[in-house]
Amino acid sequence: MSILVDRSTRVIVQGITGKEGSYHAMACREYGTLVLGGVTPGKGGTVHEGFPVWDSVRDAVDAVHPDVSLIFVPPPFAADAILEAADAGIGLIVCITEGIPVQDMMRVRRILDIRNEEGEEIRLIGPNCPGIITPDGAKIGIMPGYIHKRGRVGVVSRSGTLTYEAVWQLTQLGLGESTCVGIGGDPIRGLNFVDVLALFEKDPETEAVVMIGEIGGDDEEKAAAFARAHMTKPIIGFIAGLTAPPGRRMGHAGAIVSGGKGSARDKMKALESYGVIVVDNPSIIGQTVSQTLKNGNYRRTPTCHH
Amino acid sequence: MNIHEYQAKELFKSYGVAVPSGVVVDSAEDAGALISAKSGIFGGGTSVFAVKAQIHAGGRGKAGGVKIAKNMADIPAMVAGLLGKTLVTHQTGPEGRLVRKVWIEEGAVIAREFYLSLVLDRSSRRVSILASTEGGMEIEEVSATHPEKILTLSIDPEMGCKGFVGRRIASFLGLPVSLYNAFSTLLGNLYRFFTETDCMMVEINPLILTGDGRLLALDAKVSFDDNALYRQEKVLALRDLFEENELEIEASKHRLNYVKLDGSIACMVNGAGLAMATMDVIALAGGTPANFLDVGGGASKETVEQAFRILLGDPAVKGIFVNIFGGIVRCERIAGGIIAAAKDVKLHVPLVVRLQGTNAKEGREMLRESGLNLQVAEELFEGAEKIVLAVKGAK
Numbered sequence: 206m207s208i209l210v211d212r213s214t215r216v217i218v219q220g221i222t223g224k225e226g227s228y229h230a231m232a233c234r235e236y237g238t239l240v241l242g243g244v245t246p247g248k249g250g251t252v253h254e255g256f257p258v259w260d261s262v263r264d265a266v267d268a269v270h271p272d273v274s275l276i277f278v279p280p281p282f283a284a285d286a287i288l289e290a291a292d293a294g295i296g297l298i299v300c301i302t303e304g305i306p307v308q309d310m311m312r313v314r315r316i317l318d319i320r321n322e323e324g325e326e327i328r329l330i331g332p333n334c335p336g337i338i339t340p341d342g343a344k345i346g347i348m349p350g351y352i353h354k355r356g357r358v359g360v361v362s363r364s365g366t367l368t369y370e371a372v373w374q375l376t377q378l379g380l381g382e383s384t385c386v387g388i389g390g391d392p393i394r395g396l397n398f399v400d401v402l403a404l405f406e407k408d409p410e411t412e413a414v415v416m417i418g419e420i421g422g423d424d425e426e427k428a429a430a431f432a433r434a435h436m437t438k439p440i441i442g443f444i445a446g447l448t449a450p451p452g453r454r455m456g457h458a459g460a461i462v463s464g465g466k467g468s469a470r471d472k473m474k475a476l477e478s479y480g481v482i483v484v485d486n487p488s489i490i491g492q493t494v495s496q497t498l499k500n501g502n503y504r505r506t507p508t509c510h511h
Numbered sequence: 512m513n514i515h516e517y518q519a520k521e522l523f524k525s526y527g528v529a530v531p532s533g534v535v536v537d538s539a540e541d542a543g544a545l546i547s548a549k550s551g552i553f554g555g556g557t558s559v560f561a562v563k564a565q566i567h568a569g570g571r572g573k574a575g576g577v578k579i580a581k582n583m584a585d586i587p588a589m590v591a592g593l594l595g596k597t598l599v600t601h602q603t604g605p606e607g608r609l610v611r612k613v614w615i616e617e618g619a620v621i622a623r624e625f626y627l628s629l630v631l632d633r634s635s636r637r638v639s640i641l642a643s644t645e646g647g648m649e650i651e652e653v654s655a656t657h658p659e660k661i662l663t664l665s666i667d668p669e670m671g672c673k674g675f676v677g678r679r680i681a682s683f684l685g686l687p688v689s690l691y692n693a694f695s696t697l698l699g700n701l702y703r704f705f706t707e708t709d710c711m712m713v714e715i716n717p718l719i720l721t722g723d724g725r726l727l728a729l730d731a732k733v734s735f736d737d738n739a740l741y742r743q744e745k746v747l748a749l750r751d752l753f754e755e756n757e758l759e760i761e762a763s764k765h766r767l768n769y770v771k772l773d774g775s776i777a778c779m780v781n782g783a784g785l786a787m788a789t790m791d792v793i794a795l796a797g798g799t800p801a802n803f804l805d806v807g808g809g810a811s812k813e814t815v816e817q818a819f820r821i822l823l824g825d826p827a828v829k830g831i832f833v834n835i836f837g838g839i840v841r842c843e844r845i846a847g848g849i850i851a852a853a854k855d856v857k858l859h860v861p862l863v864v865r866l867q868g869t870n871a872k873e874g875r876e877m878l879r880e881s882g883l884n885l886q887v888a889e890e891l892f893e894g895a896e897k898i899v900l901a902v903k904g905a906k
Contacts, residue, residue, distance in 0.1 A: 280738065280741070281741065281742065304738045305738060306709055306736055306738045306739035306742070307631055307709075307711065307736045307738060307739070308631065308668075308706060308709055308736065308739065309739075311631065311636055311637065311638075311668055312668050312669075314636050315636070315637075315667070315668050315669055316669075319669070348838065349837075349838035349868065349869060351869070352838070352868065352869075362784070363784065364782065364783065364784020364785065365782045365783075365784060365785075366780075366781055366782025366784060366785040366836045366838065367782060367784035367785040367787075367788050368784070369836050369838050369868065370785060370788070370836055370867070370891065373836070373867065373868065390783060390784070392631075392633035393633055393636050417784070419784055419787060420787070421633075422633045422634065423634055443788070445784050445785075445787035445788040445791060446787040446790075446791070447791045447794065448772070448787075448790045448791050448793075448794045448800050449787060449790070449803070450772065452602070453770050453803075454737075454770075455770065455783060455786070455787050455803050456768045456782075456783025456784075456786060456787070456803065456805045457783045457784070458737070458738060459633065460783060460787065464651065465651065469791075485791070485795060486792065486795055486892055487788045487791075487792065487891060488792070488890050488891045488892040488893075489892075
């Protein structure tokens with residue numbers, strides 16, 4: 206088992222004829238992901254690097270019934286691309302694009318929320334994220350496939366390369382990963398820590414979760430409160446940005462301490478108080494997971510029984 | 512992106528949000544000339560004027576950046592006193608900000624003062640409106656001492672800011688019923704401004720009710736979403752490069768994401784999260800980070816070279832720590848880029864390079880054999896310890 210994606214997941218790529226889309230569609234296919242083709246408006250009916258191209262997501266859905274759409278569309282058109290995928294009935298949308306205006310994402314998220322409340326099931330991963338990978342199953346994103354190894358630990362993160370750092374440690378120690386989800390560095394996004402933690406809790410293959418957060422917002426705090434109430438599996442957390450000065454944006458659009466809120470210190474305190482094992486040195490994430498799993502009796506007792 | 516008060520007030524005006532009449536000047540001569548020549552600017556019945564230094568930071572009043580002129584003739588001298596002055600407020604840092612422009616505006620008779628702001632609230636994923644009866648005070652302070660004096664509402668983006676929202680806030684603020692519609696219109700205009708120009712935050716503190724029953728924005732603070740500037744040409748034209756750090760401007764020209772900090776150990780990293788974590792690990796190893804720098808995925812020779820030049824442009828830098836996790840880009844290519852760049856730039860401070868990921872072993876081998884004066888590391892913390900030690904040894 207794993208979460209959200211596996212070997213049988215059917216994938217299309219929006220923006221497949223662009224430089225990034227094209228490169229990563231091929232890299233995902235090479236990894237073994239079932240990439241069935243892609244969408245570029247105006248290029249329907251052509252074949253690109255062996256992939257059939259459709260004019261619209263609706264056409265792609267009619268032709269190959271994909272489960273996932275992976276989006277590499279430039280920022281001015283990305284919000285539209287996400288809604289196009291949602292409207293065509295795609296259940297999992299993974300948006301890699303960095304630099305989407307926040308108000309665009311505010312409106313996209315509102316529409317997805319309304320549709321989900323009406324009974325549809327649409328999940329969005331990202332934007333501004335590396336994507337999702339189930340090792341030896343499906344790589345749907347831009348992460349380097351080979352650093353991953355199928356295993357026992359679920360990873361959820363707001364960062365890209367910092368996630369690779371943690372994954373590499375888990376792989377080197379032989380623990381491996383069940384699924385890794387990059388939820389993205391933007392202030393408004395699709396799936397959040399809470400959603401992914403809930404999925405990992407239900408996944409029998411996942412024995413522990415690594416959660417990598419950073420400054421800005423209060424999603425880590427919400428995740429910790431959720432974990433206290435609902436998680437039996439141990440969570441090992443790291444928060445980046447302890448040395449970041451307030452009021453300055455650290456690369457990611459969402460990485461900013463504003464109005465005294467969202468500091469790394471506060472997040473670490475909140476996580477610890479809810480029973481998350483917090484490390485202050487990212488070099489020891491892997492070995493901390495290893496030690497936690499070796500301590501036989503590691504299961505947490507949630508306050509809220511299912 | 513932030514703008515000046517006078518720019519925000521001009522935008523407000525164009526969206527139908529009333530502001531006091533005023534004029535911006537960058538010399539005392541201009542102030543004298545404009546005031547007399549364009550006496551039409553100040554048509555109100557008051558002889559009191561506010562003379563306000565224009566910098567991108569709050570706390571100007573306490574720092575002596577806002578003067579009140581009781582007489583039009585006093586204005587040029589006040590302008591002269593402010594221009595060229597470095598204002599240090601709680602938001603500028605100890606180095607302060609140089610005043611290059613001054614905004615002169617007509618005084619108003621204040622009957623009541625309110626606080627009103629709109630922010631893009633990431634937690635509720637909506638535009639939140641904050642209103643308070645305690646105008647002119649720091650909202651953080653009001654929130655801590657009198658939270659009941661703040662009303663927070665969020666706007667469903669599918670619905671927009673309808674009349675009832677304004678009426679509810681007007682009632683909360685205790686405005687006379689005769690002003691409910693005027694307030695709703697003002698709020699609707701602000702919301703339209705917020706969404707049409709891709710704001711992140713709009714703050715009016717204070718919003719005043721004048722003696723003759725008008726609502727007037729006495730201050731204006733606006734910040735915009737950097738991601739949306741591509742479609743906000745008019746906003747982008749308001750960017751004031753003097754308010755930004757020179758090295759940060761230079762870095763942005765080369766598409767490098769750089770933020771200057773106060774420490775002595777510079778770092779160069781691929782990826783924003785890893786860059787932040789690298790700063791943290793430098794601190795954990797006993798050093799102080801001099802910057803945040805994300806060189807992105809590529810890390811080519813040109814990128815690395817530019818990055819080195821920017822890092823060395825900060826005289827406080829005593830050592831450089833390069834931390835690259837090679838994913839899609841292989842480490843031996845990155846090592847090649849670092850070697851070529853280091854040779855061209857002629858580094859005069861200790862350098863530690865940590866390479867991990869795809870073909871890291873080969874990359875580290877290349878660095879060791881390059882003949883360059885550098886140390887190689889495998890692990891993140893090991894790299895941080897090495898650079899901290901090297902900088903201490905070099906003193």
